[in-house]
Structure formats: structure tokens, C-alpha cells
Amino acid sequence: MSESITAEETPSVDGRRARGDASRRAVLTYATDLASVEGLDGLSIGRLAEASGYSKSSIAGLFQNKVGLQVATVDAGRAVFMAVVVEPAREQPRGLPRLVALMDHLIEYSRTRVFAGGCFFAAVSADFDSKPGPVRDAVRAAMSDWYGYIEAQVRHAADAGELDLDAVGVETLAFELPALYEQANARSLLYGDDRPYVIAAVAMRDRLLRAGSDAAALAPLERPRTGR
Structure with a gap:
């Protein structure tokens, strides 16, 4: 028997795939x-069904089990982060302009x-930083790529003479910048404040500036941070 899909079957198969x-x-x-909001560890098929209105069986059909759901959620969060933070910054030349755009976004x-x-990622990292397994592997891979990308931009900036890091070093500055953001994220959530x-x-x-940046290149970091 032929295993090829007939012309009559194709629209139905494609339609089911598109709906899925x-x-x-x-x-x-x-x-x-x-x-x-609630962390990744508590994300289950039942809790998601309750929040989304989808049935448990339909969610289970899409993700198989809790771990499959959690890993897929990490991948989805990563895709949003790339679209909102990383891709717009890539419109700027690599090095200092892109580094500043990354921090701004x-x-x-x-x-x-x-x-x-x-x-x-601040929310989900806390859940799995000490729990080995595929979910932590997915979170670590996403975070490693992000931190590595920041470090690459710092290195490009130093190599181009846009920053002078002889006293501090690339690795230190690449650690400090996202650390400032992470603390701002945590405090804003805790206090409900943009400050x-x-x-x-x-x-x-x-x-x-202390690392030798031209002040004009840092203009994006001076934008107002109020209103949503």
C-alpha cells in the first residue's frame, strides 16, 4: 500500500496541524x-487548564506531561525575550551601541x-537553579546564551576602543550590567514601583562612563521610565 498522502487528505492533515x-x-x-508570576515549579497541566480554560486532556495531548510542558514554556519565554529584547538591539552595530540597546530594551x-x-527568566531560574534535569538544562541554556551575548558585546566594544576595560575586565562588566537589571526587576515587583x-x-x-564610553552613546539609558 502506498504511504503517500492523497490530495484529498492534505487539506485535512494541514488543517489539523495548523489548529494544533x-x-x-x-x-x-x-x-x-x-x-x-507563580514560578515554573508549580506549573502543571491541571493548573494551566484552570488558568487558560483549555481542558486537561487537550493540554496533555500537546505536551505529554508536566516536564514537557515546563520545557516548552521555557522555550516560549525565550522566544518572547529574543523578540522583545535581542532582535531590536541587533539593529544597532555590535559593540557599545548594541550593548546599550540591549540594556535599554x-x-x-x-x-x-x-x-x-x-x-x-528571573522568575523561573529561582525554581530550578538547584534541581538537575531537563527543565534546569533548558533554563541554563537560555541564560548562558544571554549572558554570553552580553559578554560578546562588551568584548566587541573593548576591542573597538569604545570601552577601556584594562582595570576591570570584560567578564566583570558583563556581570555587573545584567546584575543591576535583575535587582531592579526584583525591587520593582516587590514594591510596585518604577523607581x-x-x-x-x-x-x-x-x-x-567610568569604563570610557562616550556620553552620547548612552542616550537610550536616559529615557523616562514611567507609564505603561
């Missing part, structure tokens, strides 16, 4: 938002609550 992909995207939108990503719970983002942006600008 649409359902998966919709469910993951709920999942990433929920995980940003990063602050706005949390401040405007792209996810209800602020930074998705930590202002402080973080000022501190980033000051740190880059």
Missing part, C-alpha cells in the same frame, strides 16, 4: 505569563510587564 500549532501557541501564552521588557510577573528601573539605568550609564 495555534492551540499550542495560545496555551503557551498562558503558561509563560503564569510561570512569571531589557529594562523596558520588565518595566512594561511583557510578562505579568516581570522578567520571565528601581531609573536607578538601574543611571547606574548602568555611570558604569559605562
